Amino acid sequence: MIVSRRETVVGRVLLIVLMLVTVVPFVSLFVTALHEPGTYPSGLEWPETPYWSNFVDAFQAANMxxxxxxxxxxxxxxxxxxxxxxxxxxxxxxxxxxxxxxxxxxxxxxxxxxxxxxxxxxxxxxxxxxxxxxxxxxxxxxxxxxxxxxxxxxxxxxxxxxxxxxxxxxxxxxxxxxxxxxxxxxxxxxxxxxxxxxxxxxxxxxxxxxxxxxxxxxxxxxxxxxxGAFQGQWGTNVPLLCAGSLLILTPTLIVFLIFQRQFVTALMQGALKG
Amino acid sequence: MSRTSGTSRRAVATASLALSGILALTACSAPGGSTTDDSTADGGSTASGDFTCGTDDVTLSAYIETGFPLATALFDEFSAQHPNVTIDVREDQFAVITQNAPRVLADDPPDLMRLPQVSDLAADGLLYDLEDAAAHFGWDQWPGSQLEQMRVDENGRRGNGPLYAMGLNFSMTGIFYNVELAEQIGMTEPPATLAELDAVMQAAKDAGITPMAQFNGGATGGLAFPLQGLMASYGEPADINAWTFQQPNATISTPEYARAAEHLQRWVEAGYFAPDVNSLDYSMMMSRFIDGESLFIFNGDWESGNLDTQMPGNVGFFLVPPVEDGGEVGAMSAPLTYGISARAANPECAAYFLDWVATNDQARTIAVEIGGSHPMGPADAFMPEISADSVTAQTLAAGATIGEDNGAMEFIANATGAIYATSWTPNLQKLVAGEIDAATLLATVQADYESQIGN
Amino acid sequence: MSATRTTGTSGVRGAVGTTSHSQEDRRRALRARRLRRGWVALGLVVPAAVAYAVFVLRPLALTVQYSFYKWNGVTESTWVGLDNYTRLLGDARMLGSIGNALQLIVYFSFIPVILGLLAAATIRKFATSRLALVSRTVLFLPQVIPLVAAGIMWTWLLATDGLVNELMRAIGLGGVTRAWLGDTNTALPAVGVIGAWVALGLCLILLLAGMSKIDPALYxxxxxxxxxAVREFFSITLPSVRQEVGVAVTVTVISALAAFDIVYISTQGGPANSTMVPGLEIYYLGFFSREVGQASALAVVFMALVLAVVLPIQRLTREDAR
Structure with a gap:
């Protein structure tokens, strides 16, 4: 196949940008989850003291x-x-x-x-x-x-x-x-x-x-x-909400990463046959 | 596929015939026939008239509002005094409770529940009738104004009729200010007229401070607070009460209230609210005010205790000033409404709790110190000592002024069960967005109000 | 749930049959066995059919029935004929919700499909590289998480002090920053961005799979x-993946029309109803205002709308496939 070097570079950059766009919301969720409970942190700012305890609190609050x-x-x-x-x-x-x-x-x-x-x-x-x-x-x-x-x-x-x-x-x-x-x-x-x-x-x-x-x-x-219920109850405490959301996401992400090939195949077939 | 299209057309026809058969099967009776008996009657519970929690173990289920520590503090104290009672708590934001209220009361009945406006809920038979309890405990000896918002007559109008809910305390609204910021812009004492208030806000804006951090985002049209304050200054609180109690021919689409709404619109246009007012929620507003980012918030005394803790000595409170100096003032004042489902398992114990909140000294202290508002109950009942320079003392004093001026009003957002979510909130958001003007705001809300009452 | 085209394989089957001339007895025995087998076969369908009839067909029929009544879910209902439908036609909020759903198609469907096409056409040349394989996993993440989670993440990203505004300030666009979900002009597009983010990975990988089947000799x-590259895209790539495009469009269009989770979490339909969608309005009417009949009438119109939009797309893709 004839592939020019320029095209490959453009393609790779594009792909990396798309992956960044996909991943950044997850990163932002994580960083926000480490801020002091009840605050409204801005952007992707790393907290002075990370509040790892948010995850413990969210685990208990959400009754994980x-x-x-x-x-x-x-x-x-x-x-x-x-x-x-x-x-x-x-x-x-x-x-x-x-x-x-x-x-x-x-x-x-x-x-x-x-x-x-x-x-x-x-x-x-x-x-x-x-x-x-x-x-x-x-x-x-x-x-x-x-x-x-x-x-x-x-x-x-x-x-x-x-x-x-x-x-x-x-x-x-x-x-x-x-x-x-x-x-x-x-x-x-x-x-x-x-x-x-x-x-x-x-x-x-x-x-x-x-x-x-x-x-x-x-x-x-x-x-x-x-x-949804967690958001309804803790939606006003953003760091705690983010910590809880991450906890609730984690099992899905783990299962997905283990069975990723099967997941991708299933979803693609699901769309195609569907 | 084209080869078989004849067959498939026939198959489609047969399939739709089969479907219409199912339709016919289900369509023979109107919905809501036989299943409704127990929910319209006075409850699955049998009232024995013995309003205590007894001595056996009881678990009360409670559905309360997140973010306000008062209810939980009262529950803890109650359980401590009554060891046989456990309280099982579910919490949600108020907007979620409002949405869920009819469904939860009917099909997942709590013993105690934070309630939005009660008239529809009571008219649909979802709430436990507290008349017997009121007679038993002597609630009818209390100042009548405390309970009238929770009375609903047979036409679904509030103000008279049986009692369907109780307050944990009764609150009042006005303007809180940041003392430091106020001094910075030269506000040494609370403004005495609306014109002075405008001038102060302009000064704050010129100094680069957000004059008023009101919330108005999502499902919570918080501009209803300043609007109602202005309405009380331009018009008569009694007229607003007639409207919120759904008295015949009541209207808010009047010239006085139009002036009030225009005044609010001027505030919007002058940029006195935060630029993202349509996405601010209540707790963001609190956070910004506590962080010293804005001069004013329009809020209720339920935050007094919280503000005394978070910014001690740095908060002041005043009522929305009159148009002219010395004029009468009004304020939204409402019980922090809690009710019992008509199908609750332990209504007597729940009613006993509600009485305990108003009459127990410990509970009254909690109601003031944590709740920030005046407790329910007889006028001469016990009151805890409060430090004179706290904002709690100021709000309680303002409550007395309102009492003298007869200026207590029910919240305009509570006129019907749905008026806040379906009319005030979207229309106030449109006012902010510049999509409608003040007159249209009132006319639209009035039209929605009439159609909802007609329902 | 995903959408569907019927696979066109069944037509050929009828041609295969028994051709042998046998005795009358044998044929009768065969027919009896067929019949018995037929009953067995119908028996096998019964469990699925019962589940379907009780939890889909019956509620569907009831939705239609409720739509002719005025009912609050508690007390007696009254027959009101077509009132709920006429009210719907005069109600700005309900009509607006339908308009908003149609507008969401642009964001949930057109944007990810077009972006996906362009990206896939660029990436296909190294579709087997390690980077491309990793990207399959990464780009699929939004498909796997609950939409609720996507809503929560993005509500925060799009807030006044969120990352989106921060980035804009960094690149000198400070003047346009705002609370994206709290502005009546931008709230719907902002909700749309969330949907586009969710759909992009699926579209991209679906299209990439289609492109990998193209004969390199053509290029x-x-x-x-x-x-x-441009002519190549329009004369070779695009025609070859028409079927995949059709599939991607169908799936994403349905997700746009049926949007609920994201809106429920991020805006609750506000501000000023600018993001109200039929799915959410049905929920509000049915369970908050308890206008069950009105909610059902909207549900019926909503179903008709979905069919009216999806069926033509189906037809197009099926013709393409032939």
Whole structure:
């Protein structure tokens, strides 16, 4: 490839600038978190005495342990169930294709561009009538339903692309539908499943609206919802708010950095297929 | 795909048929039919008329405003005196509480809650009726003006009817000034007229000091404070009370109030507020004032205790001066309102707490020293000693002046449940941005007020 | 949530079928098995369908139903027909929120996509270098964190004494500094900047992936013909990534229209409603003013708006893909 030196330099500089723009807000958050509580520090000024204690205070004020546990519980409630039922439906609609599968699939697609705000008001009253307001179920159950359009479409797209011969061969060997699914198709679906799992994990972790509306106790919310509550309570104490925000961000960042390749792949596929 | 477009069109048709089927299934009954019984009735709780906290362990749930230590200090003292009572506290900023109030009272009922304006909440049956408690504790023997803002009649108007909330104390607003800065620009005593106040602010501006660091950002239109102060100087406090209590045909779109709003607009145009007034929040304002960056703040005596601690001897207070020397003055004065959800688990114990706050000597001391404002309760009740040169002493004295002039007003932001968030705040922000003028401000708010009352 | 195009793979399938001429019995047995398998297959769809029906379709239908009532969520409701819709059409605040959402598309979508295109076209030449690989991780950070966190960070950066103003003063632009989120003229663009910051990384990497699939021979040929970087971009790069551009636009447009988290945290819709968006207004109406019917009417209009904007984009990209 012919690449001029000037172009490479320009490209590298551009890339570094973009990365700086991305990272500086995080740095600013960190520096601000080290200032004296209750002050309004300006710019990226390093404090005379860094108040590392802000992180301890924020950890206690935000009740971080309880928040993490709550988010984990919600993830456990949402992701495996949503994965399972979406896979079953995707297998049926994409591979078995029973009569009416097109209608069913299109009905699922209806919900694909639906912003959550469009259904939040009735969801609130539905949850109230079920007596589930202010419990984690108020986040878990609707999320499973709300993920279905994307998840079913995703898994269907995967199973549609599986070669027919594979199943024919298995059928001839006398395998029933169940065996066909568990022995042949499921093992081949690991990449699709893990990407979908990562996406749903992230969406759940970062879900804000449902948490804010349906659960008032921050220790029963998702991480994003808890951060919203933290802001609502400590928003006027900027250094403490920044320390708390960083703490709440940290688990996500750690998980991301460990599984970064999978995350990037999942998000890209999510956008492309989506 | 084009090959199958015929099929897919048919499929779409069938799918929408299926959807309309679901629609038909759900659409058979109107919302809000059967599920509402317990929330409109007087509560899931059974009032026994025994207004104590008993001797068994009780946990009161409380939902309070962040940033003000008074409630927590009272809770601590109460728990110390009543070891069987634990108080479980949730805190939010006032704007968040305002947004959450109806939802929390109905579906996550606290025993004690910091309340915004009560008329809608009471009319919707979300608040515990405190009439029995008032009779039991003798609250009806107190000066009537302390409680009238929390009484709501059957038409949802305030001023009369059953009592739906209580104050932890009652506060009053005016102008705090930085004594050092005031001396620097030659202000030796509080201005006696509005013209003098204008002159002082101009002097501060000329000296490079922000004359008034008012907050007006986000969901909090803090310019309502100076506006109301000006309204009281130009007009009659009684007319404002008629408006805030939703009396028939009350209006703020009058020539007197237009003059007051124009005066505020002149302050805006003269640059007497900070240039970023539309993004300043309350605590930023406090921080700037305490750091000596501005001469004035328009605020309430709930900060007196705090200011006495943070800048001792360096703070003064005065009421918004009259148009002409010697004229009558007015001030916003309101109880720090706390109520009990109609569905609260421990309403009697919560009511007992509210009485304790007004009658216990220790609690009254906390109300003054930490809260900065006058305690609720009988006129001759115990008062703690306060150092004469503190700003707390000045605000309490100003409270007495207001009492003599009959100048106490309910806050214009409390006229309806939504008027502050949906009308005052955005319109005051528009006034600052120069998008509307003073007359339009009042006319718009009046129109919103009428449509909200009509609701 | 992400948006979607249906993948066009299902058309081919019907052609594959059994062709053998067998006995009548065998065919009947086959059909019976098909039928049984059909029921099994429908059974497999049931759990997903139930979750979807209860938590999406039912609330959706209820939103439509509520929109014809006046209801405060507590007491009895009254049927008001189309009143909520006519009120919406005369309400500056609700209409303004829709206008603001449309304006946000510029910032949440157009800017990151255009910037992403330019940057990707410059970077693609060393897309496999260590720097480029590190950048994939770094530029993805805003995608991973909650939008709430992005809102908190940027509220502080854009404040009166924030870093943005500090930098401007440093480069001699002290005259234009202001509280970006607190000025009715700049608040919406400032919110837009936050959204652009979030979306830029995703757009860039998506487009970069698309560009890496372009045959290098095309560029070599263009160079030999004496084409400059600009002509190269318009005649080779851009046409090759039309599909990726479509995807990036769809995803970001939906995030612009459905903006909630960032606005809720940074401006609450203010000052003077200049950043009010439909998602936030639905929340205020539904849960603060408790005008449930009005909130639902706005939600219905809001859904229609999303479909009206997104479907044409979908159509365009699908045609491009063919």
């Amino acid at each position: 342990g309880a928040l993490l546990w709550s988010s984990v519980l919600i993830e456990i409630g949402v992701v495996p169930v949503a994965l399972l039922i979406a896979t079953l439906a995707g297998f049926a609609l994409g591979h078995l294709r029973p009569p009416g599968h097109r209608v069913i699939f299109l009905t699922f697609l209806l919900g694909l561009t639906l912003p959550f705000q469009a259904v939040i008001v009735p969801l609130y009253y539905q949850m109230r009538d079920l007596g589930l307001l202010n419990t984690r179920w108020a986040i878990i159950l609707p999320l499973i339903g709300l993920y279905m359009p994307f998840a079913v479409m995703w898994m269907r797209a995967h199973f549609v692309n599986m070669p027919e011969d594979l199943s024919e061969a298995a059928r001839i060997d006398g395998a029933g539908t169940w065996k066909l699914f568990t022995r042949i198709h499921l093992p081949l679906s690991t990449p699709a499943l893990s990407s979908l799992g990562i996406l749903m994990f992230l969406w759940t972790w970062n879900q804000f609206l449902l948490a804010v509306v349906l659960v008032s106790d921050p220790t029963r919310r998702t991480m994003a919802g808890a951060l | 070599e040929a263009a160079r030999i013909d004496g084409a400059g």
